[in-house]
Amino acid sequence: MNNIALGRYLPLDSCIHRLDPRAKIIALILMMVAIFLPAGWIGYALLGCAVLCLTVLAKLKMNFLWRSMKPMMFMLVFLLIINLFMLQNGTILFEIGSFPIYSDAVFQTLYITVRLMLMIILTTVLTATTKPLDLTLGIEHLLSPFKVIHLPAHEIAMMISIALRFIPTLIEETQRIMKAQASRGVDMEEGKLKEKIMSILSLIVPLFVSAFQHADDLANAMEARGYVPDRTRTRYKQLHMHIGDYVIFAICFLILGGLLVFLWI
């Protein structure tokens, strides 16, 4: 469980790491839109190249990206099976037994796979190159214009950063409780259904107890230091956009624009 890659920050030094979090978030959104355009294979090849360049620039290893995608594999297999049954158009590629496999089903799944992979890689690049706190700071800045419609931008950012802060803690706690219960003879893999349910309970209950405990402690600690959400606060960390950030915008707009023009024609 310790080698979860999805959402993990990698403390490397690259030009992508140094970009402004706001720029990275907006760039991610633009690229997501681009991914969802029905751009055809040429479009995806283009996007794929762009994403590849990005990961190289961010100094991320293929291995790391692969591990962040692994959790999705199950979903993709599931999707393929559903598609095989539901989509019975196009030409028959081949038959397994007497069950025909249609080209549409395969292509549709491939399409979704490529989209999902690109999305996961992009998100991984964002989270791997941006410290969680910078990320939430960026989100808060980007949401602040919506304060006029009473969107609690600061509270949302605070909630996200607390959630992010506690993910490793909860993972650690889960491991510890699993080990403690394994010492008491819990076997997560073997056993009858009733035993399995008990073993899950023996994990979940202490986990919830400690999560509530953490929440309570944190709330008290914040209150004791006079935290009031809707007060204006100054910041130690100030965000500044640099040339690199504008370059990223430009590239993203070019890609998105290019694809749109391509589709138009």
Place this chain on the structure above:
Amino acid sequence: MPITFQKLTHEYNAGTPFSYLALDHIDLNLQEGKITAIIGETGSGKSTLVQHLNALLLPTEGSLKILDREISASEKPKHLKSLRKHVGLVFQFPEYQLFEETIAKDIAFGPKNFGASEEEALQRAKDVITLVGLDESYLERSPFELSGGQKRRVAIAGILAMDPDILVLDEPAAGLDPQGAKEMMELFVRLHTEFHKTIFIVTHDMEHVLRYCDEVVVMDHGHVKTTCSVSSFFQDPSILKEMGIHPPAVVSLRESLREVGFEIDASILTMEQLAQAVAKEVGHHE
């Protein structure tokens, strides 16, 4: 039969950028039938070491012989559950592992997992709850309404109920008041003398090591620095000084007296003996 570590290495997150060598080729012999203290700075690998004793962590290199089992990095071990029945491990802050509605059920959870029937397991719960210093009226209460120290007793009872031959405790007295810590240590001594359990205790308290333990293992940055009997460990305080460990009161008093010229035997380890030796010295000079 001794417990033998052979070139045992444990690397956390091996093969990732987050890898960390917590135990580095440990060679160690631990005797059964003793109370052994495992000491060392925070982060020196004590918890990692003891978690190998019931195979919660597996060596990434080397091997470990315990009871009649051999656990080695080269082959994937099977039937770890049978080992865990015989080696009970109490984690640091074990109060976090409680989850049942009643204390009786929580204590009975371990024995039931190892194949005891419902009645047997509840009988075991009754037996051990008094052992850890709570009375039977607690059995039907919820574990979540106890104080921290009481919760810890219940958690330890949960391991004792499995009746392991070897009991491993990771900082069992951490965060307890001095009286609670003393009672805790006395419980372990009793388990050792009355029930002949082999006991390993990770601790930071040198007074406890001196008073209650037989053997000591000193960990330092993933290595075993020394392993010897408690009496010889406190005879030569130079190791203590070198490692920045604060010696027990008797030992530091003895050493200060020796420094100012008292001729006192370095093997003295109790206040009574020390007082007698001082009286004798003073008598000589009068």
